[in-house]
Amino acid sequence: MSKTKTEILSLLMEGNYLSGAKLAEMLGVSRTAVWKNIQRLKEDGYSIEAVTNKGYRLVEASGRINESLLAGTVQESQLFDDLIYKNTIDSTQNHAFRILDRYDGNIVIVSGHQTSGRGRFKREWLSPAATGLYMSLVLRPNVTNQNMIVFNLFLSLAVSDAIREATGLESGIKWPNDIFINDKKVCGFLTEVISADNIVETIVCGIGININPSVETDALGTATSITDELDNEFDVNRFISVLFRKIEYYYDKFLHESFSEIKEDWLDQAIIFNRELTITTVREKLRGKALDITDEGYLIILDGDHNIHKVISADIEI
Ligand code: BTN
Missing domain, CATH: 3.30.930.10 (Bira Bifunctional Protein; Domain 2)
Structure with missing residues (x-):
């Protein structure tokens, strides 16, 4: 795909209306070049609406990876x-x-x-x-x-x-x-x-x-x-x-x-704290609570017998 066409697509992907003049200014190309590339995008199957006083907008079907x-x-x-x-x-x-x-x-x-x-x-x-x-x-x-x-x-x-x-x-x-x-x-x-x-x-x-x-x-x-x-x-x-x-x-x-x-x-954003966890490591299966994570990335677990475990990799059930 040509560079201008891709750039126009990327800008329209943000979902806003953009006028031909604005697109031309942003991309450093002529308004005719913008218009031609919009036509090419339409030929490629993109649904682009053009609204007076607002500009172009990409009307994209949402569910499919394009x-x-x-x-x-x-x-x-x-x-x-x-x-x-x-x-x-x-x-x-x-x-x-x-x-x-x-x-x-x-x-x-x-x-x-x-x-x-x-x-x-x-x-x-x-x-x-x-x-x-x-x-x-x-x-x-x-x-x-x-x-x-x-x-x-x-x-x-x-x-x-x-x-x-x-x-x-x-x-x-x-x-x-x-x-x-x-x-x-x-x-x-x-x-x-x-x-x-x-x-x-x-x-x-x-x-x-x-x-x-x-x-x-x-x-x-x-x-x-x-x-x-x-x-x-x-x-x-x-x-x-x-x-x-x-x-x-x-x-x-x-x-x-x-x-x-x-x-x-x-x-x-972590959801593993303040709840009972079942932790399966390569060596053992534990029940306990996560206390912290170290700066090196180890999870600190306190088990039911009050033992501390430093876990690097595990499967966790919450
Ligand atoms: C997991 O939760 O067990 C990890 C799943 C990872 C799935 C992704 S899908 C893309 C990539 N291709 C694969 O076959 N697996 C990973």
């Missing part, structure tokens, strides 16, 4: 060098591992349907078409394995912030890798790394977000979706652009700042 809008969002991002979009794929995570050697920079792989989505602890991640947003981020952080412990904390704040900003819903973070709304899971992520000599060369972080209700994912009654929780219309494409902005912001913080800088915000 590949061109996504391409515009990725092009605008300072973080990602390449986008791979697939209508259907086995798993964005598997695909990331298949192709990551062919690229040097950061890549994002996005799909609206996975046939073999996978979750943490080798669980299946149901990914029916038209119900979710499935993506894998391939990042080259060059940090130590120790630094990596807090990556999920930064990422969870990015996803939860994006849901809050785009929907107004009060999402919460369930340590370490889940986002909940009203005590039901709406998003999970799976972080895998390639590391050598104590340096993390590549992170492959797979994020699955339930956008629309699905018979399969709702079967257990423990999951929800964004549109399940919202009364009003939800625009997945606007959400994606907010999500990318948040990921870029918090990934930069992860690279340059310590967890203590965002700890207060993280704690504000």
